Amino acid sequence: MNSLPALCLALLLAAFSALRAAGAPTSLARPNIVILFIDDMGYGDIGPFGATKQKTPNLDRMAREGMKLTSFYAAPVCSVSRAQLLTGCYGVRVSVPGVYPPGSKNGLNPAEFTIAERLKERGYATMCIGKWHVGDQPEFLPTRQGFDHYLGIPYSNDMQRTSTQTGGRVVPLVRDDQVAELLTDEAQSRIVERYTDEAVRFIRESKDKPFLLYLPHTAVHAPIHPGAAFSGKSANGRFGDWVEEVDWSVGRVLDTLRELKLDQRTLVVFTSDNGPWLIKGADGGSAGPLRGGKGSTWEGGMREPTIAWWPGKIAPGSVCDAVAGTIDLLPTAVALAGGTVPAVPVIDGRDLSPLLFGRSEQSPREAHYYFAGYNLQAVRQGPWKLALAAQRETMGKDAVSADAGKSPRLYNLDQEIGERTNLADQHPEIVARLQALAAKMDAEIGGNNPTARRPAGEVANPQTLYPSEANAARAKKAKQAAK
Ligand code: MG
Numbered sequence: 001m002n003s004l005p006a007l008c009l010a011l012l013l014a015a016f017s018a019l020r021a022a023g024a025p026t027s028l029a030r031p032n033i034v035i036l037f038i039d040d041m042g043y044g045d046i047g048p049f050g051a052t053k054q055k056t057p058n059l060d061r062m063a064r065e066g067m068k069l070t071s072f073y074a075a076p077v078c079s080v081s082r083a084q085l086l087t088g089c090y091g092v093r094v095s096v097p098g099v100y101p102p103g104s105k106n107g108l109n110p111a112e113f114t115i116a117e118r119l120k121e122r123g124y125a126t127m128c129i130g131k132w133h134v135g136d137q138p139e140f141l142p143t144r145q146g147f148d149h150y151l152g153i154p155y156s157n158d159m160q161r162t163s164t165q166t167g168g169r170v171v172p173l174v175r176d177d178q179v180a181e182l183l184t185d186e187a188q189s190r191i192v193e194r195y196t197d198e199a200v201r202f203i204r205e206s207k208d209k210p211f212l213l214y215l216p217h218t219a220v221h222a223p224i225h226p227g228a229a230f231s232g233k234s235a236n237g238r239f240g241d242w243v244e245e246v247d248w249s250v251g252r253v254l255d256t257l258r259e260l261k262l263d264q265r266t267l268v269v270f271t272s273d274n275g276p277w278l279i280k281g282a283d284g285g286s287a288g289p290l291r292g293g294k295g296s297t298w299e300g301g302m303r304e305p306t307i308a309w310w311p312g313k314i315a316p317g318s319v320c321d322a323v324a325g326t327i328d329l330l331p332t333a334v335a336l337a338g339g340t341v342p343a344v345p346v347i348d349g350r351d352l353s354p355l356l357f358g359r360s361e362q363s364p365r366e367a368h369y370y371f372a373g374y375n376l377q378a379v380r381q382g383p384w385k386l387a388l389a390a391q392r393e394t395m396g397k398d399a400v401s402a403d404a405g406k407s408p409r410l411y412n413l414d415q416e417i418g419e420r421t422n423l424a425d426q427h428p429e430i431v432a433r434l435q436a437l438a439a440k441m442d443a444e445i446g447g448n449n450p451t452a453r454r455p456a457g458e459v460a461n462p463q464t465l466y467p468s469e470a471n472a473a474r475a476k477k478a479k480q481a482a483k
Contacts, residue, residue, distance in 0.1 A: 029338065030122060030123070030124070030210040030336070030337045030338060031210065031265050031267050031337070032206075032212070032213070032262060032265060032267070033115075033119065033124075033211075033212045033266075033267055033269075033333045033336070034257075034266060034267070034268040034269070035213070035214045035215065035216075035269050035329060036215050036217070036249075036253065036268065036269065036270040036271070037082075037085065037130070037214070037215065037216040037271060037272070038216075038217050038219065038220060038246060038271070038272040038273070039078065039131055039156070039217060039218060039219060039220060039221040039272070039273055040078075040220055040221045040222070040272070040273070040274060040275075040276060040277050040284075040285060040294055041272035041276070041285060041304070041305065042272070042275050042276030042285040042288065042290075042293065042300065042305070043275065043287045043288045043289075043290050043299075043303055043304065043305050044285075044286035044287055044288020044289070044290075044305075045220075045243055045276065045286055045288075046059045046243065046305050047059055047060045047063075048060060048062075048063035048068055048305070048307060049068075049288060049305040050288050050289075051243075051286070051288075053234065053236035053240055054234045054235065054236045054239075054240035054241075054244050054247075055234065055244060055247070056244065056247040057247065057251070058250045058251030058254065059247050059250055059307065061251075061254075062254060062270065062307050062309050063307050063317075064317055065311060065316045065317075066268075066307055066308055066309030066310065066314050066318070067307065067308045067314050067315065067319065067320055067356060068306070068318070068320070069271075069306040069307070069308060069320050069355075070306075070320070071303065071320075071321050071322060071323050071413075072271060072303065072304050072306035072324050072325055072326075073303055073304065073323070073324070073326070073370075074271065074273050074274055074302055074304050074326045075091055075273070075274060075302060075326075075371070076274055076275070076294065076296055076297060076302055076370075076371075076372055076395075077098060077099050077274055077294065077295055078099055078131070078133050078155075078156060078221075078273055079091070079096055079099045079100045079133050079134055080092075080096055080097060080098065080099075080371075081273035081274055082108075082131075082132070082134050082216065082273065083108050083134050084325075084326050084327050085115070085273075085326040085327075085329055085330075086114040086115055086116075086145065086330070087108070087112050087113065087347065088115070088327050088328070088329070088330030088331055088341070088348065088349035089112075089327060089346075089347050089348050090348050090369060090371060091371065092371050092373075092374050092445045092446060092450075093346070093348060093444075093445045093454060094109060094112055094453075094454050094456065095109070095453060095454065095456035096108055096134060096456060097371070097373045097374050098373055099133075099156075100133060100134070100135060100136070100155065101155075101159060102136055102159050102161055102464045102465070102468075102470070103136065103161075103462045103463055103464040103470055103474070104135065104136065104137075105137075105459055105462040106135065106456045106457060107134055107135015107136070107137060107139065107140030107456065107457045107459075108134035108135055108140060108145065108456065108457060109454065109455060109456055110139060110140065110144055110145065110457055111454075111457075112145075112345070113146075113345070114145045114146045114330075115146075115214070115329060115330040115333055115334075116128070116142070116145060116146030116147045116212055116214065117146030118146075118330060118333070118337075118341070119146075119210075119212045119333060119334070119337055120148075121339070122210075122334075122337040122339050123209070123210060124209070124211055124337070125202075125206045125209055125210070125211040125212070126146055126147045126148050126149075126211065126212045126214075127147060127148060127149045127150070127151075127202045127206075127211070127212070128142040128149075128150045128151075128152065128214045128215075128216070129150070129151050129152055129195050129198050129199055129202070129213070129214070129215050129216075130152040130153075130195050130214075130215055130217050130218060131152060131153055131154070131155065131156065131157075131216045131217065131218050131221075132150070132152060132154040132155065132216070133154065133155045133156065135457060136154045136155055136464075136465055137459045137462050137463075138177055139457060139459055140457055140459075141174070141177050143176050143177050144177075147214070149176055150174060150175070150176055150177070151173070151174070151175050151176075151180075151194075151195070151198050152173070152174060152195065152216075152218070153171045153172065153173055153174070153183065153191070153218050154172065154174050154465070155171070156221055157188055157191075157218045157221055157223060157225075158221065158222060158223055159171060161464055161468040161469065162468060162469040162470075163182050163468055164467045164468060164469060164471075164472060165182070165466070166182060168182075169184070169185070170182040170183055170184055170466070171183050171188075172465045172466050174465065179466050182466060185223060185225065186225075188218065188223070189225040189226065189227050189228065189231070190227060191218045191225070192217065192218070192219050192226075192227055192242075192245045192246060192248075192249050193227050193245075193249075195215065195217060195218070195249070196248075196249040196253070199213060199215050199249075199252075199253055199256075200252060200253070203253070203256050203257065203262070204260065207260045210337070212333070213253075216273070217246060217249070219245065219246050220239065220242045220243055220246060220285065222277055222280045222283045222284065223283075224238045224239055224242050225242070226238055226241035226242040226244075226245050227245050229245075230242070230244050230245040237282050237283075238283070239282060239283050239284070239285060250270060253268070254268065254309070263310075263311045264310075264313075267308065267309070267310045267313075267314075267333075267336065267356075268308070268309040269306070269308050269329065270306065270307045270308075270309075271304045271306040271307075272304040272305060272306075273304075273326075274294045274295070274301060274302065274304075275287050275290070275292065275293040275294045275296065275300045275302065275303075275304075275394070276293045276294060277293060277294045277295075277394070277396075278292075278293035278294070278300075278394040278397070279394060279395070279396040279397055287299075287300030287301075289417050289418055290303055290419075291393075291419045292392075292393045293393065293394035294394055294395045295372075295392065295394050295395025295396070296372075296391055296392055296393055296394050297370035297371070297372050297377040297378050297387075297391050298391055298393065298419055299385075299413070299417065300394075301394065302370060304326075308356050313356070313357060314356050314357065314358075318358065320355050320361070322355055322360075322361060322362060322363040323363040323367075323380060323381075323382075324352050324363060324364075324365075325349070325368060326349075327347070327348050328349040328350055328352045328365075329349070329352075330347065330349055331347065331350055331351045331352075332349075332351050332352040332353055332356075334351075335351040335353055336353060345454065346452065349365075350364035350365050351364060352364065366381065366437065367379050367380060367381040367434075367437050367441075368380045368381075369438070369441050371446065372389075372391070372392075374446055374447060374448075374450075375447070376388060376438055376441060376442045376446040377389040377391055378391070379437055379441070381433070381434060381437065383413050383414035384410060384411070384412060384413070384427075384434060385410070385411045385419070386408050386409070386410050386411075386424075386430075386431060386434035386435065387404070387407060387408060387409040387410075387411070387419075388407055388408055388435075388438055390404055390405050390407065391404050403420070403422070406422075408431055408434075408435065409424055410422060410423045410424040410427055410430060410434075411423065
């Protein structure tokens with residue numbers, strides 16, 4: 001063989017491999033993703049969104065350094081909201097329409113692709129710390145849905161059951177897929193601190209590779225249990241105390257990223273899962289100028305106080321009012337990680353990075369849809385929101401207000417964020433346009449005969465994760481039925 005062509009070939013190959021190495025995705029190119037997801041925090045509960053009683057200096061700074069998203073939507077209740085964030089789909093598309101109690105036979109289908117699975121495919125370390133709430137059976141836990149590790153109370157902190165070991169009402173603290181402790185109400189006052197310590201530890205351990213930290217706090221869902229260092233400190237009772245502890249937690253996470261010099265390669269999103277639980281009174285938070293609260297498809301039930309932060313990439317002090325939401329976090333994260341979400345299975349979310357980086361002011365989605373259970377109750381496009389059904393004001397307050405009985409009702413959210421003035425008669429063409437959008441989505445995933453809804457996961461013989469009176473009662477019932 002002639003040695004000259006062989007040498008040329010070797011040189012070419014070496015040059016090519018050097019070029020490839022230079023252009024190849026590295027951990028530097030793939031940003032870390034941190035999602036801080038608060039439970040039952042209302043639109044008006046933090047400083048950047050107008051709260052004055054409780055102080056949130058860390059969130060104030062986060063907003064000054066990042067972007068406020070003022071039309072960012074979650075869902076009316078916890079489980080639906082988490083299914084949406086994890087899958088990029090409306091909860092109804094994946095058959096998660098409501099809230100799962102402990103020991104439920106259903107959960108988010110393990111066959112669905114979560115944000116953690118999508119990022120794991122791209123080499124991310126993944127951890128979930130906090131309230132899971134898309135199924136507590138072993139088949140449904142975070143470690144079966146793409147998370148390397150998990151620590152948290154796997155559902156709401158008011159879902160205590162009586163332990164047959166302690167005789168007390170408790171919730172479990174789960175480490176990976178095992179119950180590590182049974183927590184009394186009293187012990188919940190350390191939960192924000194424990195989650196935060198774990199988050200800081202995970203960030204430190206993962207600093208040399210890209211990571212996803214999903215931190216769905218147990219706070220500030222009732223019962224309210226602020227830590228000792230925060231108890232009695234705010235000007236807004238124990239609810240304000242717990243918001244201030246959450247703010248402290250946010251500060252520790254952001255400070256850790258700064259200290260490790262990860263701030264310029266980490267996207268942090270702070271938001272909430274649903275609106276304030278208004279029937280809880282002083283323990284329930286505030287939707288600020290919005291109408292309604294948790295459990296409602298009025299804005300107060302689903303529009304969340306949201307901040308996106310990524311120094312050097314997101315313009316400091318910026319504000320985005322385009323329609324966006326938790327369903328967009330999966331496709332955004334995948335795009336930032338250099339991937340593409342496959343066309344099948346269908347998801348509802350879209351990549352928000354053009355909005356975050358100031359390259360667009362337009363929502364990447366045609367519309368946003370407001371489901372209560374499987375019922376499509378409203379649709380929003382631009383400033384216009386069309387209500388298609390009677391809407392309750394909040395969970396536990398089901399009577400429909402006098403002005404909300406007649407449908408359809410059209411509101412201009414730019415002119416009146418509080419949804420009082422029905423403009424349907426003045427704008428029949430907008431009503432018709434939004435009705436057509438709603439009819440299409442309703443046929444796909446709403447109501448009783450959807451064409452594109454995927455099944456939830458289901459197990460036989462579900463149990464609570466620890467020996468409980470609920471399990472004993474279930475076993476007794478099964479025994480009687482077998483006789
Ligand atoms: Mg909630």
